[in-house]
Amino acid sequence: MTPLNRATFLPALATLLVPLAIGMIFFYAPLEKSMGIIQKIFYFHLSLAGAAFLSFFIACVSGIMYLLKRQRIWDARLAASIEIGVVLTTLVLISGSLWGRPIWNTWWTWDPRLTTSLILWFIFASGLILRSAIDEESKRATFCAVMAIIGFVDVPIVFLSARLWRSIHPTVIRSAGIGLESSMLVTLVVSMVAMLVFCAALFHLRCIQHQQESTVRDLQQQLQL
């Protein structure tokens, strides 16, 4: 019964925390002086980005574990974390663009962080395409594990080289990070926790779905034999 309980507990917690975070963002956190109301996007943007990077890290770890242990559960975790990571990174890029347009006066700039997020999105989205191209289960899992590991290895290199090929950093990002007022910080922490719980719930549900899918396929094969 424990997995079932967890499957209902995490979404329930998320339905409490996410509205709480939204409420705090709009009614508790003070209005930022220079950016005004648009700065509210920051709480979501940062928690999305944090959760996205975390899920790519989980994808890499699951990939390594799958190659070592060859257990189905790690493939399910790998698939779930890549899917969630791609969705979250998409949202990060969109919310960043929406924020950047009024503040930096551009939808897009080749800042190291933006570049890293975009290339990460490409790498892991290509992993999803790879998944859809292979039918055979063990082969699909192995190939995706290899891609997840090598994709994650690429992240620090992308960040480093993006810093080298563009030497002018917009300092706006940095100034938003440092020197937050305490009520802003509390809001940020709450919205990050809410996002993490929400993603954990999604991750858990997707894992169960993937496992059920492979169980169904096994049963199908047994029936055909």
Next chain:
Amino acid sequence: MSSLRQILFLLGKDLRIELRKKESLISMAFFGALILVILNIAAGIGKQVDADTGAGILWVAIIFSAVLGLGRVFAREKENGCVAALLISPISPGEIFIAKALVNFSLMLLSQLVLVPVFYVLFGSHFNADPLALVPILLLLNLGFSTTGTLVSAISAGTRRNEVLLPILLFPLILPLTALAVKATAGALATRPFSERLEQLEPMLAFCLIFSAAGYLLFPFAIRED
């Protein structure tokens, strides 16, 4: 010593096939030259491009043409079930990886012997840079591209959509390497001092080392046929 002999043996085998059929090399050089011509027209006939744009154009042609050769190296082995034969031979997967990466490296280098002169003819009339200044950049990019590409092409050759998947999987991974190469090449074309280019060449070398190691470790998983 014996593993070095095995690697050289595999490399010799692939290069001999290439020498007799010439399928990869001719299509790589032809396609690359075609891209250079297209980009020359796209940039505007009679207009001179600056060093930054020129470097980008050169690398677009090289990267796109190299993918053609990369796809063939494994597709050829798959066709007659040669991968299984390679795997039961007393050659370790790591050695197969090194041999295949060397094949790709040499194919890229040979096609660049055509592409770089074509680039100079079409775009370079006002670049008075020494073409030899490009050599370290070419060698490093070829190394990084061929190691990463060998691993990815082993994966994509195992799927149903080899030709489509290879660039989709490979290009995001080598994007940082290409961007550094473009910047270094722009520096070389604008005859900036070599010490300035080291800033890009060193991370390129790091990329090559990291992906050679990652490719060597992960290749056995990518090639094994369960």
